[in-house]
Amino acid sequence: MASTVASAVGMLWAAMTLAFLAIHLAPGDAVSAVMGEASNPDLRAKVEQDWGLDQPLIVQYGRYLGKLLRGDLGYSYVRGESVSDIVFGDQMISTAKLAGVALVIVVVVAPLLAVLTAGRRGPVAAGVSGLELGVASAPTFWVGLVLIWVFAFTLRVLPVTSGTELQRLVLPGLTLALPIAAVLAQVMRGGIERALEQPFAVSARARGIGALRLTAGHGLRHSLIPAATLAGWAVSSLLTGTVVVEEVFGRAGLGSATVEAVTYKDLPVVLAVALLTATVYLVVTVVVDLAYLWIDPRLREAR
Structure with a gap:
């Protein structure tokens, strides 16, 4: 039973990690996708800071894992709503x-x-x-x-x-x-x-x-x-x-x-x-x- 639970947790972690890497390695970025390429640089910097996208990738990953362990799925960049409410x-x-x-x-x-x-x-x-x-x-x-x-x-x-x-x-x-x-x-x-x-x-x-x-x-x-x-x-x-x-x-x-x-x-x-x-x-x-x-x-x- 313990091995089954451990295997399930490992697969969930792997699925989340692969999705995290895939969305970051894809061309473009979230701020440009939402605000457009010609958006104000100062506003872009403020949005990136608010979303935590100005941090190194490993820091973003660690923060997300920490929130996930607390049951916090975060907020949608696009809708501004709780991800739990959306999903x-x-x-x-x-x-x-x-x-x-x-x-x-x-x-x-x-x-x-x-x-x-x-x-x-x-x-x-x-x-x-x-x-x-x-x-x-x-x-x-x-x-x-x-x-x-x-x-x-x-x-x-x-x-x-x-x-x-x-x-x-x-x-x-x-x-x-x-x-x-x-x-x-x-x-x-x-x-x-x-x-x-x-x-x-x-x-x-x-x-x-x-x-x-x-x-x-x-x-x-x-x-x-x-x-x-x-x-x-x-x-x-x-x-x-x-x-x-x-x-x-x-x-x-x-x-x-x-x-x-x-x-x-x-x-x-x-x-x-x-x-x-x-x-x-x-x-x-x-x-x-x-x-x-x-x-x-x-x-x-x-x-």
Whole structure:
């Protein structure tokens, strides 16, 4: 347990440090990004002093670490607000809603596609597989634009900016979820097909268990282990995908706040988002490790 906590703290420190170095090594500086290159030199010097940017990099890094250990994430250079209010306020709630809707779609669509097409041959199965490959390979913004064109402009069944909050979440949620669901469906289908070749599946067929029941009741469970292995990637895709999706659909959230922070080199906000992302990734990793024990009871005996 102690080693797990130490490893988690080390990863959070590494994520924060890399983000700190990356934003400082990027071209330009925060003062110029906010005030412009032609700003008054005296005013620039005053702002740099107020923000602590006149100090050596190692001193800035040490000060930030000290504040972080006290739970102080600082203030945004651009908005002048507490970073905690920006990252953990309405922005986070909006992004959490979008990620939650996308997660529900992934959990429903990926297993459904895998079960319905596992072991099948023919044009339908080939068409579904080709569609999955196309969606998984397409840029997220392109998927969003296609969905807007089809469902909002052509069929006029889903709004982009009007309607209720749930209606406005459907298209962004689909945009975020479909590429992830396509990859997971392919992985789960492969797991199901391998499971159906095992001796237990042959025995089950001999007892008269139907194909759909065998696939959904037994094959699907065996496909969860390779799918769970990709859980970290899926969560990372959800988090990074919100940046693009929120820009495409004009939604406020952590994604749009991150784009603004990176554009203006708003270091406190960038670091807070990096820490939040790393924390979520670590939590998901721990949950997946525990889920392995439920999926495959043999792993409990191994421990």
